Every structure is written in structure tokens, then in C-alpha cells.
Amino acid sequence: MVRVKVTSSIEDIIESGLTGSLIFKKPNVLTPEHIPPRLPHREEKLRELTLAFRDVVEDPGGTSVRVVIFGPTGTGKTVTTKSFGYAFKEKLKVRGIKLEYVHVNCHRQRTLYLLTMEVASSLKLPIPTRGLSSQEVFKVIHDYLEKRNMYLVITLDEFDYFINTSSQEDIYFLVRLYDEFSSVVRRVSYIFILRDLVTVSALDKSVKDHIMRNVIKFEPYRAFELNDILNDRVRDAFQPNVVPDETITFISDIYGYDKGGTGNARLAIETLELAGKIAELRNSPLVLIEHAKEANSKINQEAGEILDSITNLELHPLLLLKALLNLNNRFRIDTVSMGKLEQEYAGICSEIGEEPRRHTQVYEYVRRMKLMGIINTKQSGKGTRGRTTLVSLNVPVTPQLENLINRILRMRLDNREESD
Numbered sequence: 001m002v003r004v005k006v007t008s009s010i011e012d013i014i015e016s017g018l019t020g021s022l023i024f025k026k027p028n029v030l031t032p033e034h035i036p037p038r039l040p041h042r043e044e045k046l047r048e049l050t051l052a053f054r055d056v057v058e059d060p061g062g063t064s065v066r067v068v069i070f071g072p073t074g075t076g077k078t079v080t081t082k083s084f085g086y087a088f089k090e091k092l093k094v095r096g097i098k099l100e101y102v103h104v105n106c107h108r109q110r111t112l113y114l115l116t117m118e119v120a121s122s123l124k125l126p127i128p129t130r131g132l133s134s135q136e137v138f139k140v141i142h143d144y145l146e147k148r149n150m151y152l153v154i155t156l157d158e159f160d161y162f163i164n165t166s167s168q169e170d171i172y173f174l175v176r177l178y179d180e181f182s183s184v185v186r187r188v189s190y191i192f193i194l195r196d197l198v199t200v201s202a203l204d205k206s207v208k209d210h211i212m213r214n215v216i217k218f219e220p221y222r223a224f225e226l227n228d229i230l231n232d233r234v235r236d237a238f239q240p241n242v243v244p245d246e247t248i249t250f251i252s253d254i255y256g257y258d259k260g261g262t263g264n265a266r267l268a269i270e271t272l273e274l275a276g277k278i279a280e281l282r283n284s285p286l287v288l289i290e291h292a293k294e295a296n297s298k299i300n301q302e303a304g305e306i307l308d309s310i311t312n313l314e315l316h317p318l319l320l321l322k323a324l325l326n327l328n329n330r331f332r333i334d335t336v337s338m339g340k341l342e343q344e345y346a347g348i349c350s351e352i353g354e355e356p357r358r359h360t361q362v363y364e365y366v367r368r369m370k371l372m373g374i375i376n377t378k379q380s381g382k383g384t385r386g387r388t389t390l391v392s393l394n395v396p397v398t399p400q401l402e403n404l405i406n407r408i409l410r411m412r413l414d415n416r417e418e419s420d
């Protein structure tokens with residue numbers, strides 16, 4: 001069934017003439033950077049954020065607000081927070097309060113120093129690139145706010161990375177800024193975005209108490225929610241009437257959390273975009289379910305290939321993978337140190353009466369699985385004593401993955417007994 005929509009603004013007509021596409025009207029609406037004009041099913045979260053920040057309006061400088069936002073990937077944490085920040089700034093301007101909003105991605109700005117430099121440059125503060133410590137940069141920022149009677153909301157997106165890679169002192173400095181400056185007027189507030197709360201719970205109690213004041217949880221999207229999100233994108237990005245409802249429903253059902261999907265809006269939008277490109281390539285006037293299916297399998301192909309290579313692993317690399325999975329499940333973290341991994345692996349080996357392989361051999365397995373794309377390794381950053389190898393899985397931990405690993409493992413173990 002094809003919906004009838006006849007809303008072509010002058011701008012849209014010109015834009016589509018320029019793109020020359022019969023499928024897309026404004027393809028950039030589908031990019032991850034695009035901030036949509038509304039956020040279906042995140043209205044409640046926007047309200048919660050506003051309530052948490054009401055003090056800044058009622059008693060500017062009286063408190064430093066701290067909000068923690070957590071939830072899995074693709075649940076709208078980044079887009080909701082950014083939308084809030086920009087709109088909040090405007091609302092305060094009308095009320096005569098000067099506030100700046102700065103959104104920093106801790107994955108990109110990995111150290112306290114880079115992070116403070118990023119905040120400074122967002123405020124267009126001229127800071128010499130060399131010579132100042134993070135503390136001094138923050139002092140410059142603070143003086144700047146003080147002089148202009150301004151307030152600042154800093155969002156630390158992907159804060160998990162900062163916690164995992166920074167020293168206690170750096171984390172402490174960041175979250176307890178006011179003890180550091182002993183300023184009377186509290187000018188800086190924070191929003192911390194995390195994937196889950198486990199990383200925070202590992203922190204010192206004094207640090208934790210500074211962070212965990214308001215906690216807002218983002219749930220994976222259900223199919224009908226994704227449907228609404230996709231509908232908006234279809235209306236803004238595609239030519240009228242080229243994406244039938246059933247295609248949107250099909251994609252929503254793949255990713256809907258209540259239908260066994262991940263609830264990830266990013267992947268749903270990516271699938272929609274790719275389906276459109278495939279339709280265009282096939283000269284189809286409509287984006288059909290078959291195009292969405294093809295898009296979906298392309299997007300999941302990489303994951304599929306990795307699962308294939310797991311099927312071919314020998315017993316001991318599999319045991320290592322099992323150990324990685326155990327640690328993932330037990331601590332809900334996706335990156336573990338080589339030491340922890342080996343310990344867990346040795347534990348499993350003793351349970352099943354296998355002699356654990358030696359350190360160098362284990363390293364070799366890890367290296368091979370990295371080449372196969374199953375796992376990823378990186379060196380730990382500053383802060384942890386000495387450098388250590390950190391290991392993570394390249395595919396999401398799903399029940400399917402666990403079943404697969406357990407099944408192959410059982411097969412290998414059965415064979416072991418036969419060949420004994």
C-alpha cells in the first residue's frame with residue numbers, strides 16, 4: 001500500500017531537482033550528524049533533562065547540575081542530549097541568562113587534556129596549544145565564564161571511554177571541579193553519557209556521588225517506536241510516495257527490541273538509507289521490502305562472516321572466546337585486559353580438565369582471531385600501570401553468538417573424547 005503525501009515545499013522541489021534523484025529528496029537527512037526537528041518517543045527524556053536543569057534557570061550559579069544518561073547504542077542518547085543542549089541555550093537567552101552548550105565525544109578526545117582543549121576551542125578561547133596543563137586550561141575557561149557572567153553545560157559523550165582510559169586523578173579532577181577552584185558561583189554543569197552504569201560503579205565512592213545525582217535511562221526502541229522515527233525520516237529524506245508503509249514496518253520489525261532486535265535506531269536508519277540506494281540502483285520507482293532485505297543482509301554481512309569463521313576455530317581459541325564472553329556477561333564490559341582474559345581462560349580449562357596453553361601460545365591465538373576479525377585488540381592508555389593489551393569482541397554479544405560458541409565448543413569437546 002502506498003501512502004499519499006503531497007507536501008512539496010519550494011525548497012524541496014529545488015533540492016530534488018538538484019540531486020536529480022527519483023528516490024531521495026534530501027539524502028543528508030539520513031546521515032548520523034543530522035539532527036531531526038522532532039524526536040518521537042524521547043519527549044519524556046527531554047522533559048526529565050529539563051527538570052534536572054531547572055535550577056540553572058531558577059538559581060543561576062547556585063548549583064552545578066550533574067546528569068547521567070545511559071542506555072545501549074542507537075537509543076538516541078547523543079541526539080536527544082544535543083537537541084536539549086541547543087534548545088536549552090536558546091530558552092535561557094530569552095530569559096537573559098547566557099549559557100553555552102558544549103558536546104564532547106570522549107572517544108575522540110581521549111585524554112583530559114584533549115577534552116579541555118576541545119571545550120576551550122568550542123568556546124572560541126584562544127589557548128596556546130603547548131605549555132598549559134589541563135588544570136590551567138580549565139582555569140582559563142572558568143575565568144572566561146566568570147568575566148562574562150556565563151554558564152556552561154558540558155556533555156561528555158561516551159564517558160565510558162574516559163573512565164576506562166584515564167587515571168583516577170583525571171577523573172577526580174573533572175567531576176570535582178569546584179573543590180579545585182573553590183568558586184562560589186557554580187558555572188559548569190555536566191551531562192555524562194554512558195553505555196551502562198558498570199563503569200561508574202567501579203569508581204571511588206566520592207567520585208560516584210558527584211556523578212550519580214540524576215540518572216536517566218534510555219531503553220532500546222520497540223518496533224512501533226522505530227516505525228515513527230523512520231516515518232519522519234522517510235517524509236524528510238525521500239521523494240513523496242516512494243517508500244511504502246510495509247517497507248518501513250519491515251525495517252522496524254527487524255530492529256524492534258520487542259521483536260527480538262537490538263532496538264538500535266541508527267542501524268534502522270542505515271538500513272532505510274541503503275534500501276533507498278539499492279532501489280535507485282535497480283531503477284525501481286519504489287523502495288520495496290526486497291530492497292530492505294538486501295540492505296539488511298549487507299549491513300549484517302560482516303557479522304555473518306565473523307560468525308562463519310568462529311565455526312572453524314579449534315578448541316583452545318574457542319575456550320578463549322568463551323572466557324571473553326563470560327567476562328562480558330559477568331562484568332557487562334566489552335573490553336578486558338589480557339591478564340583477566342587469561343585468568344578466566346585458565347579457570348575454564350581446569351573445569352573441563354584441559355591443560356591451559358602457555359602465554360605465548362595464547363597471544364598467538366589472540367593475534368589470529370584478530371586477523372580473522374573476530375576480536376579487536378588495543379594497548380591500554382595512560383593511567384593503568386604499565387601498558388597492557390585490551391581485548392574486545394568485534395560482534396555484539398547476542399544469544400545467537402553465545403549459542404553458536406557453546407554449540408561448537410561442545411562439538412570440539414566431544415571430538416576430544418573420541419580421539420582420546
Ligand SMILES: Nc1ncnc2c1ncn2[C@@H]1O[C@H](COP(=O)(O)OP(=O)(O)O)[C@@H](O)[C@H]1O
Pocket residue numbers: 031032033034035036038039040041042071072073074075076077078079080229265266269
Ligand atoms: N527518537 C528519535 N527520533 C529521531 N531520530 C532518532 C531518535 N533516536 C535516535 N535517532 C537517530 O538514530 C541515530 C542514533 O541515535 P544516537 O543519538 O546516535 O544514539 P546513541 O547516542 O544512543 O548511540 C541517530 O541518527 C539519531 O538521529
Ligand SMILES: [Mg+2]
Pocket residue numbers: 077078079157
Ligand atoms: Mg551516541
